[in-house]
Amino acid sequence: MTQAFDAAKLAAEYWSTSIIDIHPGSIKVRGFPIQELIGNVSFPQMIWLMLRGELPDAAQARLFEAALVASVDHGPHAPSIAISRMATSCGLPLNGAMASAINALDDVHGGAGQQAVELYDSIAGRMQAGATLEEAVEQGVDAFTLEHGKYLPGFGHRFHPVDPRAIRLLSLVDESVEQQSISGQYAAIARGIEALLKQRKNRPVPMNIDGATAVIYAELGFAPELARGVFCLSRAVGILSHAWEQRGRNERNKGPMPRQMSYTYTGKPERHLS
Known part of the structure; x- marks a missing residue:
């Protein structure tokens, strides 16, 4: 009887959770x-x-929802979206296409939001230790690029000179600061980075969608890793939409570019066995 009770207790505690009780x-x-x-x-x-x-309270929910809405899609040239379409054309069902695409949302394609929150947090920590905003931004950016290279997550965009999503999100952030529903510290940090980049590069390097959503997630108290997690939830909507659209086209085995377009071969010229 004791052994049975101990086994039941062990089983009950094995997957203990505070999330759901069924x-x-x-x-x-x-x-x-x-x-x-x-x-x-x-x-x-x-x-x-x-x-x-x-x-969440109403103000938190509104800001959180805005970030989720802004990130749902960025066209078929985005690798995760392209993967969902290719996978569907290769015969995968919707769940398989979604899984294939979401797996691509790693450090390079999909990780910038998390990395931007980490950068902002490091700067906030320097301010808490006594540095001014300008000092903390410069120190934080220099430390980040020294460790990770010259790419700074959340700023600049290869396609948009100014990211329209970031503009709208930042206006909502400013409204929330005025309503005192968030502190505005992370918005100030992100804009401080913009100012530093403009000064150093002698041209504007505006915040992009990843930098702006990172501001929101940091202001709302989300851990950096959750910034990537909720981005995956958001982008899954676009991935599903494109997979479903592709499903209706009855096209087979679509590759990454049209067959009429050639690639560049860089190997040895034709040769033969002696």
Whole structure:
């Protein structure tokens, strides 16, 4: 009897969780009965509840939702979107196409938001230690580029001279600062980086979508790694949309570029076995 009890206790504790409590006829998410959440909270609020343990207030939910909406898609030239379309044309079902595409959202394609939050946090830490905003920004940027190279996540864009998504998000951030629903510290840090880059490069290097959403996630208290996680949730919407559109075209085995376009061969010229 004791052994059976110990085994049951071990099994119950093996996957212990504070997220959900399920029993026959009862589902509670973070303590809330699911039937009270259904129809009363939005999907962004539900994401927040799952990740943070409490529901966001109205101002937090609005800003969080704006960041999620802004990141859903960036066209078929974005690697993750292109992968979803190619995978669908190769016969994968929607879930397979989505998994293939989401797996590409790693450090290079998809990690800039997390990296920008890490950069902002390092600068905030220097300010907390007594540095001025300008000093902390310069020290933080120099330390980041020394460790990671010259690419600075969240600033500049190879396609947009000025990223329209960032402009709108930053205006919402400014409204939230005026309403005192967020501190504005991370917005000031990000703009300080913009100013430093403009000074050093003698031209504007505006914040992009990753830098602006990183401001929002940092202002809302999300850990850097969660900035990438929620970006994946957002971009999954675009990935699904493109996979579904491609599914309806009945095209087979689409590669990364049209067959009519050649690639460049850089190997040895034709040769033969002696």
